[in-house]
Amino acid sequence: MARVIAEQDMILLQPIMRTGLRFYLLVAALLAVITWGFSTYYRQLTEGLWVTGLNRPVVWGLYIINFVFFIGISYAGTLTSAVLRVTQAEWRRPITRVAEAITLFALLLGASQVIIDLGRPDRMIKLITHGRLQSPLLWDVGTLAMYMLGSLTYLYLPLIPDVAILRDHLGTQVPAWRRRLYQILSLGWQGNAEQRRRLEKGINIMAVFIIPVAVLAHAVVSWIFGMTLRPMWHSTILGPYFLLGAIFSGTATLVIAMTIMRQVLHLEAYITIKQYNYLGLLLLVMSLFWFYFTGAEYLTTFYGDLPDEMTVLLSKLVGEFSWPFWAMILCNFVVPVSILIWKRGRGVVGTFISGVAINIGMWLERFTIVVPTLTRPRLTFYGIGIYRPTLTEWGLFASSAAMFVLLLALFLKLFPAVSIWEVEEGREIVAAKQAVASIAASSEGPVR
Amino acid sequence: MGDLSILGKIFTETGYGGAIVLIALLTCLAFYGSLIAWIARGKEE
Numbered sequence: 001m002a003r004v005i006a007e008q009d010m011i012l013l014q015p016i017m018r019t020g021l022r023f024y025l026l027v028a029a030l031l032a033v034i035t036w037g038f039s040t041y042y043r044q045l046t047e048g049l050w051v052t053g054l055n056r057p058v059v060w061g062l063y064i065i066n067f068v069f070f071i072g073i074s075y076a077g078t079l080t081s082a083v084l085r086v087t088q089a090e091w092r093r094p095i096t097r098v099a100e101a102i103t104l105f106a107l108l109l110g111a112s113q114v115i116i117d118l119g120r121p122d123r124m125i126k127l128i129t130h131g132r133l134q135s136p137l138l139w140d141v142g143t144l145a146m147y148m149l150g151s152l153t154y155l156y157l158p159l160i161p162d163v164a165i166l167r168d169h170l171g172t173q174v175p176a177w178r179r180r181l182y183q184i185l186s187l188g189w190q191g192n193a194e195q196r197r198r199l200e201k202g203i204n205i206m207a208v209f210i211i212p213v214a215v216l217a218h219a220v221v222s223w224i225f226g227m228t229l230r231p232m233w234h235s236t237i238l239g240p241y242f243l244l245g246a247i248f249s250g251t252a253t254l255v256i257a258m259t260i261m262r263q264v265l266h267l268e269a270y271i272t273i274k275q276y277n278y279l280g281l282l283l284l285v286m287s288l289f290w291f292y293f294t295g296a297e298y299l300t301t302f303y304g305d306l307p308d309e310m311t312v313l314l315s316k317l318v319g320e321f322s323w324p325f326w327a328m329i330l331c332n333f334v335v336p337v338s339i340l341i342w343k344r345g346r347g348v349v350g351t352f353i354s355g356v357a358i359n360i361g362m363w364l365e366r367f368t369i370v371v372p373t374l375t376r377p378r379l380t381f382y383g384i385g386i387y388r389p390t391l392t393e394w395g396l397f398a399s400s401a402a403m404f405v406l407l408l409a410l411f412l413k414l415f416p417a418v419s420i421w422e423v424e425e426g427r428e429i430v431a432a433k434q435a436v437a438s439i440a441a442s443s444e445g446p447v448r
Numbered sequence: 449m450g451d452l453s454i455l456g457k458i459f460t461e462t463g464y465g466g467a468i469v470l471i472a473l474l475t476c477l478a479f480y481g482s483l484i485a486w487i488a489r490g491k492e493e
Contacts, residue, residue, distance in 0.1 A: 128466035134459045142469035146476050153480040160487070187488040195490035202487050 005165055006424060006441045008269070012416045015265050016166065017173045019413065030406040041116065047340025049119040051392045057377040058387040061398055063117035065366040070110030070400070071221050072242070072362060075250030076257075077151060078214040082207040083228020091278055093426045094270040097419045098261060098412075099254050100155040105382040105407040106253070107148045109400050116396055147210075147217040154206045156185075160199060161421040161427025164189035164301070178414070218246045230373050231308040232301060241293050248286040248332070249362035255279055255355035257408065259348060261417050270418050273347060281352055287336045294329075296304030311376045321372045324364045 004012075044051050046327040080099035084092035115121045130136040166174075167182040189195060220241035227232040255276075262271045298317075301309050336354040339345040345354075375385035392411050458464045 091457070126480040128470060131465040131469065132460055132462055133465035133468060135465065138465045138469060142472055145469075145473050148478055149480060153484065156484070157487070187484070188491045190491055192491065195487070198487045198490040202483050205483065 005169060005420060006427075009423070011269075012418055012420055013166070013169060015412065016414065019168060023409070023413065025096070026409060027406065030402045030409070033402035034399045034406065035214040037396050037402070039090070040395035040399075042069075044322045044392055044396075045086035045118075048160070051390060051404065053388045053390050053393060055385065055387070057379070058371065058374040058385040059384040060370050060374060061387055062389045062393040063113045065363070065370050066397055066400060067110050067113035067117070068221055068242075068366045068370070069249070069363050070106045070113065070404075071218065072246040072249045072366075073253040073359075074103045074106035074110060074147075074151070075214060075218065076106070076254040077101070077154070077250075078210055079247050079250055080254055080363055082154070082210050082214075085203070087184075089278075090426055091274050093422045094267070094418045095254065095258050095429070096158065097415075097423065098173065098408075098417060100151070100158070100258050101408060101411050102250070102253055102257055104148070104151045104155050105404055107144065107151060108407070109125065109404050111144060111148065113400065122167045124132065131422070136220060136227045139220045140224055143213070143220045147213050150206065150210045150213050154203075154210050157206060158419055158422065159185070160187055160189050160193060160383050161413060162416050162419060164191065165420055166415070181414075182293070199428050215243060218243045225369065228387055229378070230375065231306075231312045231378065232297075232371075232373050235297060237293065237297050241297065244286065244289055244293055245362055245365060248283070249292055249359060251279060251282055251286065252355040252358035252362070255351050256359065259352045259355070261412070262348075265412070265417055268416060270423065276348055276351045277343075280340045280351040282356065283336055283351070283358065284340040284346075287333055287358070291329075291333045291337075308376070308378050312372050315372050321368055325368050328361050328364040328368060331357040331364065335361075345417060 040051075046070075052061065052063075080092060081096040081103075085096070115124055118124060127138060127141050131141070163182050166187040167179070169184045170179070170182070219239040219242065222238040226235060226238040228234060258271050258275070261267060296419040298313065301313050315321050335357040339350045339354050342350075344350070371387050375387060377385070458468070
């Protein structure tokens with residue numbers, strides 16, 4: 001029995017059925033960047049980490065900055081989908097799919113940065129064979145793997161009814177391998193009452209499960225820094241600060257992705273000003289919280305006046321790292337607050353500009369956390385460290401970003417960008433509420 | 449370090465940590481897998 005799809009939702013199947021020249025051009029451009037990245041990685045593999053700007057004492061650089069950045073933006077799915085699902089926020093429905101996809105792909109790219117940073121990827125296995133439970137690095141491997149598997153499951157479950165729609169509607173319009181793929185992934189979905197009950201229950205279980213796992217994963221990333229005794233890392237605020245930053249950058253990435261998707265796939269009827277207004281408000285609140293957390297951390301360090309801490313602090317405020325620091329304040333606080341505080345600013349353009357600024361600002365924040373501290377170690381025989389990323393590192397950064405976009409583009413080529421069944425369910429809820437309201441109004445009758 | 453309790457050994461000796469992480473991951477995989485299998489069996493009801 002073919003599952004029924006509303007006429008108005010057929011637009012969601014168009015990008016899956018038809019592939020234009022623009023898509024091929026995008027894929028070709030992304031593959032070119034990825035190939036460049038792989039060639040630089042091959043050089044690093046064969047010649048060693050000396051081809052990077054990493055040194056003693058600056059042993060972490062762009063790779064670890066990107067690792068924290070990608071793990072941060074992975075929070076998009078958990079927040080938007082899981083938190084809003086649990087709180088039954090109806091406006092989430094058109095944007096959950098892309099949020100969940102961002103989560104999975106950002107996690108994959110984030111994890112790959114650690115392997116790149118290792119220099120010798122074969123040593124990854126030693127984390128399992130020689131890992132000690134007291135090491136935050138092992139906690140990180142465990143929680144991130146758990147988070148990744150959970151995100152994959154959480155992306156897959158709400159996909160099942162939509163995959164069944166694709167299985168029933170696309171027929172010979174797509175190649176045989178895709179028909180086979182939809183057949184397998186739909187798990188024989190027919191949409192009967194028992195299937196729907198189990199699916200709803202399964203999604204709710206995963207939504208409740210994934211939130212603490214995501215919180216833990218982001219906290220553990222911060223503890224890799226916080227559990228060391230390095231200046232401006234050894235701080236109790238780092239866990240919540242990373243978590244807040246993850247929500248902040250994850251939401252900003254979601255805004256960017258949904259705006260591009262809205263324009264390219266013509267989803268104006270689904271992604272409306274309501275989503276922009278709510279996400280804009282969320283970004284505004286997060287921006288204010290972020291500023292408060294940053295201020296609290298820097299003020300406490302400044303009043304402590306410990307020599308090691310002050311060296312790092314001053315390098316950020318007025319020293320060699322002042323440009324990324326103040327650019328970070330501009331991008332994470334000044335720009336979004338000045339735009340989003342106004343209702344008119346929380347439209348498509350204003351929220352998109354804020355999202356872009358926040359992503360730049362959050363990358364700079366990761367930079368100002370990782371590099372300044374490492375250039376000024378407590379062991380003074382190292383002296384002041386210098387870190388200048390090489391073309392190898394920039395190449396791998398660009399190819400990682402390209403890979404993220406490519407994975408997202410391919411995903412949207414295979415599956416609907418908007419969860420069709422959830423949007424339909426939302427319409428049914430609205431219709432039911434309207435019916436109840438009209439019955440209530442008519443039963444009261446006219447006042448005589 | 450010869451007087452470590454079992455808990456101390458688990459925390460500090462190599463090998464235990466990796467094994468615990470692997471067990472946790474396999475438990476998660478089994479949980480996710482059984483959830484998907486349970487939903488798939490819904491068509492038979």
